[in-house]
Amino acid sequence: MKENMDFMICPLPEDIARLKHFGDFERMNRMIEVRLQDPKVPSILKERLKYERLLVKDILREYIYTPEEALAKLQEKVKDVTREEMETFRDQGTLDWVYINGKVFYKDDCVASFIKTRVDMRHRILDTNALAERTESFHALDEIIARMKEKGSIKLRMNMRTTLTIKPEAQRPGETIHVWLPLPVRDAQCEPHLQIITSPIAVHIASETQAQRTAYFKESYQPGMSFVTEFSYDIIARYIDPNPDMVSPEQPSFETDEISPQIIFTPIIKELAAKLKGNETNPLKIARAFYDYVTTQTVYRYVPAYRSVANIPEYFAIGQRGDCGMHALLFITLCRCVGIPARWQSGWSARPGHIYSHDWAMFYVAPYGWLYADGSFGGAAYREGHLDRWNFYFGNLEPWRMVSNEDFQQVFDPPFPFHRNDPYDNQSGEVCYTDRALLPHEYSTKRECIGWEEI
Numbered sequence: 253m254k255e256n257m258d259f260m261i262c263p264l265p266e267d268i269a270r271l272k273h274f275g276d277f278e279r280m281n282r283m284i285e286v287r288l289q290d291p292k293v294p295s296i297l298k299e300r301l302k303y304e305r306l307l308v309k310d311i312l313r314e315y316i317y318t319p320e321e322a323l324a325k326l327q328e329k330v331k332d333v334t335r336e337e338m339e340t341f342r343d344q345g346t347l348d349w350v351y352i353n354g355k356v357f358y359k360d361d362c363v364a365s366f367i368k369t370r371v372d373m374r375h376r377i378l379d380t381n382a383l384a385e386r387t388e389s390f391h392a393l394d395e396i397i398a399r400m401k402e403k404g405s406i407k408l409r410m411n412m413r414t415t416l417t418i419k420p421e422a423q424r425p426g427e428t429i430h431v432w433l434p435l436p437v438r439d440a441q442c443e444p445h446l447q448i449i450t451s452p453i454a455v456h457i458a459s460e461t462q463a464q465r466t467a468y469f470k471e472s473y474q475p476g477m478s479f480v481t482e483f484s485y486d487i488i489a490r491y492i493d494p495n496p497d498m499v500s501p502e503q504p505s506f507e508t509d510e511i512s513p514q515i516i517f518t519p520i521i522k523e524l525a526a527k528l529k530g531n532e533t534n535p536l537k538i539a540r541a542f543y544d545y546v547t548t549q550t551v552y553r554y555v556p557a558y559r560s561v562a563n564i565p566e567y568f569a570i571g572q573r574g575d576c577g578m579h580a581l582l583f584i585t586l587c588r589c590v591g592i593p594a595r596w597q598s599g600w601s602a603r604p605g606h607i608y609s610h611d612w613a614m615f616y617v618a619p620y621g622w623l624y625a626d627g628s629f630g631g632a633a634y635r636e637g638h639l640d641r642w643n644f645y646f647g648n649l650e651p652w653r654m655v656s657n658e659d660f661q662q663v664f665d666p667p668f669p670f671h672r673n674d675p676y677d678n679q680s681g682e683v684c685y686t687d688r689a690l691l692p693h694e695y696s697t698k699r700e701c702i703g704w705e706e707i
Contacts, residue, residue, distance in 0.1 A: 253663045255675050259299035260513040260562050268301070275352035277308045306671060307560045313693055314556060315350045315357040322347065322358035329363055331376040345573045346370060348553065365554040371635050392603060393629075394641060396650050405490040408651045410602060411703035416479040416681050422694035424473055424685060431469040432664050433681045433697075434599065434656035436485040437462065440614070440622050442655040449482040456666060463659035464678050468666060479681075486707065489651035492620060496536045500618040503535055507593035507616065511661060514564050514581060514676065517589045524569055525589040535592045536617045539625070542586040543646045546579050547631040557692075559675050577611035577677065579627025581660075584613050592617070596660035597624075598677055603652040604701040609679035612649065624649045 264272065265287065271280035284301045287293050317325060319335070326333050326347075341347045346366055348359040359365075366373070367382050377383055400406050414433050436444040438460035448457055454467040467481050510516050528541045546568075553573040561567050565585040568578040580596060587594035593616035601610035612626040623646075630645035661676045670689035672682050680697040683690040 254511065255661045255663050255672070257514075257661065257675055258512050259296050259303065261516075262294075262296050262300045264300065264304065265297075268304070272304070273351065274354055275311075275350060275357075276354070277312070277352075281305055281308070303559075303671065307557075309691065310557045310560055311350060312352070313691070314360055315348075315352065316360050317358040317362070319356055319358070322362060325363045326366065329367060329377065329379045329382075330373060331378055333376075341366065345551070345553065345571065348555070359554065359556070361554045368554075369552045369635075389603075389606060390633075390636065390638065390641075393650060394638070396652070397641060397644050397648075400489055400491040400648070400650065403491075405488055406651050407486060407488040407707050409484065409486050409705050409707050410654065410701065411484045412482070412602070412654060413700045413702050414481045414681070415698045415700075416683070416695055417698075418473065418477070418683070418690070418695050419693070422690055423475060425475055427473055427685055429469075429471055429473040430669075430684050431471075431479045431681060432466040432668060432678070432683075433469075433479060433481050434678050435465045435467055435481065435483055436460075436599070437465045437655055437658045439597065439655050439658040441488050441490075441649070441651075441653070443486040443488075445484040445486075447484070449480075451478075451480040454481075458665040462665050463662035464657045464664060466664050466678065466681075468664070473685075482702070485654070487651050487653060487655075489649055492623070492647055494536055494617065494620050494623060494647050496534050498619065499534055499536050503591075503618055504593055504616060505591060507595050508588045508591050510588070513562065514661065515585045515588060516563065516565075517585070518563065518566055520566055520569055521585055521589055525586045528586070529590055536620075538590060539587055539592055539615050539617065539623075540646060542583050543625050543627065543630065545586075546583050546627040547634050547642065547645075550574065550579070550582075550631065552576075552579075552628055552631055557673065558677070559671070559673070575611075576626075576628035579631065580611045580613040580625075583615075583625050583627055584660075587613075587615050595658075596677075597655055597658055599656040599679060600654040600699060601652060602654040602701060604704055607654075607699045607701060610653075611677065620647075623647045 268280055268283050287301055288298055323335055323338050326338060342349060347362045349356050367377055416431060416433060436442050438444055444460050450467050452471055455470045456468040458465045469479050528545055529538050532538050550572040555575050564578055565582045568574040568582045584594040595614050597614050598611040600607050614622050614624055616622050626645040630642050633641035657677055668682055670684055673692050683695050
C-alpha cells in the first residue's frame with residue numbers, strides 16, 4: 253500500500269513560498285496558522301501547510317553554518333581556500349545553502365559533499381584518510397566486478413546487526429516507545445534467512461514480501477535501552493552484458509504508471525525523455541540513453557531530507573545535482589514516461605566495514621527480465637574515468653547490498669502513525685512515542701556486518 257503524500261503536489265501560496273525562500277520562518281508559521289483557521293482553504297492545502305511546519309525543523313537542523321563557519325570548515329579539509337573561491341563553489345552548486353532570515357547558511361555536510369564529488373579538487377584535499385578510503389573503495393569494487401565477469405556470478409551469505417539508540421535529549425523513561433528497523437526482503441537477488449534475533453523481542457516481524465520490511469518493537473522505554481536486530485541473507489549477483497540486438501519485439505507494460513507525488517510525468521520530464529529518446533525504439537538503447545544522462549550530465553551532492561522536496565525527479569533534472577536516490581528516481585521516471593517498466597530498490601551498500609544507506613533502480617527489458625541501474629555508483633565511476641565500472645552499473649550490481657525496500661513510498665507493517673522522517677524509503681529505522689515521531693537527530697542507528705562468506 254502506498255504512503256499517501258499526494259498533498260505535496262499542492263503548491264504553496266505565493267506569500268508563504270516567499271517567506272520560506274527568504275527564511276522568515278516565524279512569520280511563515282503565523283501565515284500558515286491563518287490559513288489553517290480559514291474554512292475556505294482546501295483540505296489538501298491544509299495538509300501541505302501542516303507539513304511545511306515540520307519541514308522548517310529540518311531546515312534549521314541541517315543548515316547550521318554561517319559563511320564564516322563554512323569557510324573555516326572548508327579550510328580544514330581543502331588547501332588554500334579563499335572566501336571568493338567558496339562563493340564560486342556555492343554558485344556552481346557544490347556547496348548547498350539556504351536563506352534563514354535573509355542570511356546565507358550552509359548545510360551541515362557541505363564539506364563532506366565537496367570532498368566526495370569534486371574530483372578536480374582532489375590535489376588540494378587535506379583529508380588524506382578520506383582520499384585513501386575512496387581509493388580503496390573503488391579498488392574493492394573493481395576487484396569484485398572483475399571476479400563477477402570471470403565467474404558469471406557471485407553469491408554471498410551476509411550476517412548483519414542493526415542497533416538503534418535513543419539520544420539523551422529524547423529519552424522519556426516509562427513512556428511507550430515504538431521502533432521500526434529495516435529487514436531484508438525477498439526480492440530478485442536477495443534470499444532472507446528465517447531466523448531473526450531481536451532485543452528486546454520484537455512485537456512483529458513483517459513478511460519477507462512486505463515492500464518495505466521491518467521488525468516492529470513496542471516497549472516501555474528505560475534508560476540505556478537499545479533496539480537490536482540480527483539477521484542473515486544470501487545475495488547473488490549475476491553478470492550480464494545485455495545486447496540491444498537480442499531485445500524482444502514485444503515488451504511488457506507493468507510498472508509504468510505514475511506514483512504521486514514523485515514519479516509524475518510533468519512537462520519537464522516528458523520533454524527530457526523525448527529529447528534523450530529521440531527516434532530510438534529499442535528499449536535497451538533508450539534506457540542506456542537515460543542512464544548516460546544521469547551519470548554524465550549530473551553531479552552527486554548530499555541533499556536535504558527527501559520529505560522536503562516536492563518533486564525529486566524534477567529537482568534533480570533542473571538542478572542536475574543530487575544523491576543516489578535522486579539518480580534512481582529520475583532514471584525510473586524517465587523509463588516509465590516512455591513505457592519501460594522500472595522500479596525502486598534500496599537498502600544498504602553493505603561491503604563489510606563500509607555500510608551505508610544506498611538507493612538504485614531496476615528496469616525491465618525482455619528477454620533479459622529485470623536489470624539494474626546504479627546511477628550514483630555509475631556516475632562516480634564516470635567522473636573518475638573508470639569506464640568499465642561505469643558500463644557495469646548499467647544492467648548489473650555487485651553483491652555488497654542489503655535490500656530492505658523493493659518499492660517506493662510504501663507503508664510499514666504495522667503502519668507508522670505519524671509522518672516519517674523518510675516517507676519514501678527506510679534504511680535507518682523510524683521511532684515514535686505515543687504523541688509524536690522522533691526526528692533523525694534524536695536517535696542513532698549503527699549497522700554492522702558481523703560475518704560473511706562466499707558460497
